[in-house]
Amino acid sequence: MLKVDNLNVVFGHGADKNHAVKEVSFLVNRGESFGLVGESGSGKSTVLNCISGLLSNWYGSIEVDGAPLSHKRPISFYHKVQMVFQDPYGSLHPRHTIDATLKEPIAIHKLGDANQRVERVLSEVGLGPQFRFRYPHQLSGGQRQRVAVARALILEPEIVLLDEPTSALDVSIQAEVLNLLQEIRRERSLTYVLVSHDLAVVSHMCDTISVMNQGETVEIINREQLQTGELKESYTRQLLVASRGYDRQAIDQFQDF
Amino acid sequence: MNEPMNETLLRVKNLSVSFPSPKGEVTAVKNVSLAMGKEKIGIVGESGSGKSVTGRAILRLLPSYARIEADQIVYQGHDLQRCSEKEMRRIRGMGISMVMQDPKYSLNPVRTVGKQISEAYTIHHQVSKDEAKVQTLKMLEAVRIRNPEQVYRLYPHEVSGGMGQRIMIAMMLIPDPGLLIADEPTSALDVTVQLQVLAILDDLVSERGMGLIFISHDLELVSSFCDRIIIMYGGRIMEIIEAAKLQNSRHPYTRGLLNCLPKIDGDRTQLPVLERDDAWLGDDNHNLTG
Numbered sequence: 001m002l003k004v005d006n007l008n009v010v011f012g013h014g015a016d017k018n019h020a021v022k023e024v025s026f027l028v029n030r031g032e033s034f035g036l037v038g039e040s041g042s043g044k045s046t047v048l049n050c051i052s053g054l055l056s057n058w059y060g061s062i063e064v065d066g067a068p069l070s071h072k073r074p075i076s077f078y079h080k081v082q083m084v085f086q087d088p089y090g091s092l093h094p095r096h097t098i099d100a101t102l103k104e105p106i107a108i109h110k111l112g113d114a115n116q117r118v119e120r121v122l123s124e125v126g127l128g129p130q131f132r133f134r135y136p137h138q139l140s141g142g143q144r145q146r147v148a149v150a151r152a153l154i155l156e157p158e159i160v161l162l163d164e165p166t167s168a169l170d171v172s173i174q175a176e177v178l179n180l181l182q183e184i185r186r187e188r189s190l191t192y193v194l195v196s197h198d199l200a201v202v203s204h205m206c207d208t209i210s211v212m213n214q215g216e217t218v219e220i221i222n223r224e225q226l227q228t229g230e231l232k233e234s235y236t237r238q239l240l241v242a243s244r245g246y247d248r249q250a251i252d253q254f255q256d257f
Numbered sequence: 258m259n260e261p262m263n264e265t266l267l268r269v270k271n272l273s274v275s276f277p278s279p280k281g282e283v284t285a286v287k288n289v290s291l292a293m294g295k296e297k298i299g300i301v302g303e304s305g306s307g308k309s310v311t312g313r314a315i316l317r318l319l320p321s322y323a324r325i326e327a328d329q330i331v332y333q334g335h336d337l338q339r340c341s342e343k344e345m346r347r348i349r350g351m352g353i354s355m356v357m358q359d360p361k362y363s364l365n366p367v368r369t370v371g372k373q374i375s376e377a378y379t380i381h382h383q384v385s386k387d388e389a390k391v392q393t394l395k396m397l398e399a400v401r402i403r404n405p406e407q408v409y410r411l412y413p414h415e416v417s418g419g420m421g422q423r424i425m426i427a428m429m430l431i432p433d434p435g436l437l438i439a440d441e442p443t444s445a446l447d448v449t450v451q452l453q454v455l456a457i458l459d460d461l462v463s464e465r466g467m468g469l470i471f472i473s474h475d476l477e478l479v480s481s482f483c484d485r486i487i488i489m490y491g492g493r494i495m496e497i498i499e500a501a502k503l504q505n506s507r508h509p510y511t512r513g514l515l516n517c518l519p520k521i522d523g524d525r526t527q528l529p530v531l532e533r534d535d536a537w538l539g540d541d542n543h544n545l546t547g
Binding site: 039040141170171172174175176178179182197198199200201203204205226227238239240242243245246247248251252254 | 303304418447448449450451452453455456459474476477478480481482513514517518519520521522523525527528529530531
């Protein structure tokens with residue numbers, strides 16, 4: 001479904017050159033949920049931005065359904081691939097009602113039946129019709145993230161890219177949004193690429209996980225390996241130890257990678 | 258209310274904080290009581306639970322329009338409600354100090370970090386500039402900054418998040434306080450860096466025999482780091498529990514918070530969603546929730 005091969009991204013020139021993504025490759029099958037996990041600066045979000053077309057200074061190859069993608073994408077690409085962003089406070093237009101936000105992609109793609117589509121997608125993400133004509137500031141963080149999910153789903157994409165979809169939310173709200181994302185994936189047999197810094201979230205959502213550090217892929221593992229701890233790389237092992245909470249002795253063993 | 262084992266450092270009785278708003282008073286904290294000694298105590302809650310307001314109310318750092326009521330806020334014999342501003346300035350820093358969440362906003366961007374740390378020292382101790390610098394470099398070393406001389410001359414925008422947070426800790430510990438309030442001190446950091454910063458905090462707190470109030474939204478982290486945990490919801494204390502006994506908690510809110518976390522070892526079934534109960538908030542419901 002999605003194939004990324006030797007992807008590289010370089011920001012800046014000369015002394016300020018920053019090779020943010022180095023030779024990253026992975027394969028996501030149809031209907032699979034793929035996780036990209038790493039600490040800040042690991043390049044995980046940059047990979048997602050390249051796939052979604054937000055960045056164009058990459059080289060390497062990205063294929064969707066066997067067709068290689070160029071830097072400029074046709075409109076049909078966005079029908080197939082949509083993205084949900086981290087911060088529901090920044091990703092919704094503050095002066096557009098939810099209705100207007102959801103109708104914009106329908107107008108761009110000339111899909112028609114705007115009203116029915118908005119009603120349907122709002123109920124699918126668990127928001128009642130009373131939310132339709134509100135502004136983002138009238139919603140809570142969790143409700144806003146539901147709107148962001150609805151905005152991505154309204155085009156009925158096949159691949160949804162999720163960039164830290166719950167890291168700005170309280171844990172109880174995170175549980176609701178994760179449940180919603182799982183449910184939608186099952187119902188629509190979607191393919192997910194989920195970026196997160198939280199191993200527990202990735203393990204809950206994804207079958208295959210790529211661990212990234214400083215722009216490079218450390219290793220690609222599956223969820224059973226996380227549970228049994230059978231990991232090849234010491235970076236991944238350290239990340240796993242760290243995600244299990246505070247342990248004074250273990251911290252002294254930490255290395256810089 | 259659980260009593261701490263050793264002598265009481267801070268005692269708060271029935272603290273309530275409310276803010277005026279166009280829609281009437283908003284109660285952010287209601288009847289919060291705690292007593293603590295030289296221990297690590299965690300305050301956990303979701304956003305809007307009143308955990309930060311509690312910390313700030315103790316140090317009287319809330320804006321003047323906030324209405325603070327309490328039967329008692331006593332730190333080592335000082336009644337913090339009756340102290341003059343001048344006395345409060347002595348207590349802040351040397352008695353109780355506070356580490357804020359984000360070093361990007363809490364450090365002065367136009368002064369070097371060394372100057373800022375040594376200022377925190379000279380305000381409370383009458384020493385020469387050279388002596389203050391020596392103390393500052395020592396403190397920077399104590400928070401495990403490898404090249405203190407160099408870092409001393411840096412401006413806040415030149416340091417990473419993890420180093421910025423260690424600088425904040427250095428600044429707050431240099432006056433040698435008896436109690437440190439840390440308000441989400443590591444939430445903006447990566448997991449491994451977060452744990453390393455916590456380890457530094459942990460070591461210094463036990464070396465110096467200080468008390469620590471650790472405010473966080475991360476229940477798992479707090480339960481592995483602190484001795485006791487105060488769980489807050491809607492401005493009220495839901496329960497105070499020994500960290501080691503957290504998994505046996507019976508309170509529905511605590512259980513809800515624990516269960517709704519995704520787990521690496523978990524099966525992939527639906528996460529239980531937290532059901533909120535208005536009964537937890539007592540009789541009057543005109544307060545902040547969610």
